[in-house]
Amino acid sequence: MGISDLIASFLQQCLDETGNGVLEVQRSDLAQRFNCVPSQINYVMSTRFSPERGYIVESRRGGNGYIRITRVQVDRETLLMHVINSLGSEMDLPSARAILSNLAQSGALEEDLGRTLLAALGDKALTAVPRELRNTVRADILRNVLILQV
Secondary structure (H helix, E strand, O other): OOHHHHHHHHHHHHHHHHOOOEEEEOHHHHHHHOOOOHHHHHHHHHHHOOHHHOEEEEEEOOOOOEEEEEEOOOOHHHHHHHHHHHOOOOOOHHHHHHHHHHHHHHOOOOHHHHHHHHHHHOOOOOOOOOHHHHHHHHHHHHHHHHHHHO
């Protein structure tokens, strides 16, 4: 398990323990605790606690700087629409996997459908599509299937 995974797991555990879905931590304390640079904390915030994953992150830099992570509780349709609207014109397979996993974990998407979609979005399923077009096709497929789920 890498340092980013450790930091994300720690923050997720702390967030779960708060009970109210809001966690406030000092960036410098986290960096010191995990013996890493503060930019590593920023990386974890932007990749693991993004709006697409159901979080709002507020940050204040400086001596008394903090990071506030808020777990957003939204209904299924709002979450799906947010994901649909955030999809770009291209999507790589790891991003598709993360989105489907998050949607399944939140209950917005049935796990069976998530696994089926992941198979449909994989490189094996897109073998007939030229490699340079696969990310575009992948984004189009995901967008269209999610629209049907709203």
